[in-house]
Amino acid sequence: MAYNYTPITKSAEALITRFGEEFTFTRTTDGAYNPATGSVAQTTATYKKYACVFDYTDADRAGQTVLQGDRRMLAEGHSYEINDTVVIGSDIFKVINVDEIRPNGSDIVAANLQVRK
Numbered sequence: 001m002a003y004n005y006t007p008i009t010k011s012a013e014a015l016i017t018r019f020g021e022e023f024t025f026t027r028t029t030d031g032a033y034n035p036a037t038g039s040v041a042q043t044t045a046t047y048k049k050y051a052c053v054f055d056y057t058d059a060d061r062a063g064q065t066v067l068q069g070d071r072r073m074l075a076e077g078h079s080y081e082i083n084d085t086v087v088i089g090s091d092i093f094k095v096i097n098v099d100e101i102r103p104n105g106s107d108i109v110a111a112n113l114q115v116r117k
Contacts, residue, residue: 005107009077012101012110013050016076020052023073025095026085051075051113053088065097070116077101077108086115093117 024046031041051073060066071093073086077100084095093115101109 003104005104005109008103009107009109013076016052016074016110017050020050020074022048022050023075023086023088024048025080027081028083028085047078049076049078066114067116070096070114073113073115075111075113077110079108080111080113086113088115091117 025048026044026046028042028044031043033040052075054072054074056066056070056072060072061068061070071088080095080098080100082095082098086093086095094117095113096116097114099112099114101111103109
């Protein structure tokens with residue numbers, strides 16, 4: 001019998017909404033190549049999600065994957081993608097790593113995002 005993660009997902013969303021803030025994410029997608037102009041059309045879509053933003057510790061930065069200035073976002077469940085951008089304060093950050101919290105392999109309870117200026 002499979003475990004029902006819906007209550008945990010709702011609790012995670014409620015906590016992230018309560019203690020986090022709403023952020024606007026932007027996703028740019030390449031379209032078809034236009035031979036007349038020699039360029040690729042791009043479409044841009046935005047979406048809003050709640051997240052809590054944290055600084056990485058010195059121990060986190062001891063490896064090669066976390067750089068000075070990177071931030072960690074604990075975000076509500078969603079299909080985030082690498083290269084999505086998010087505005088934090090007045091700065092634009094790019095999502096460089098997505099670690100989904102998906103205990104049953106299908107429902108995304110929350111996501112840890114590594115973002116970089």
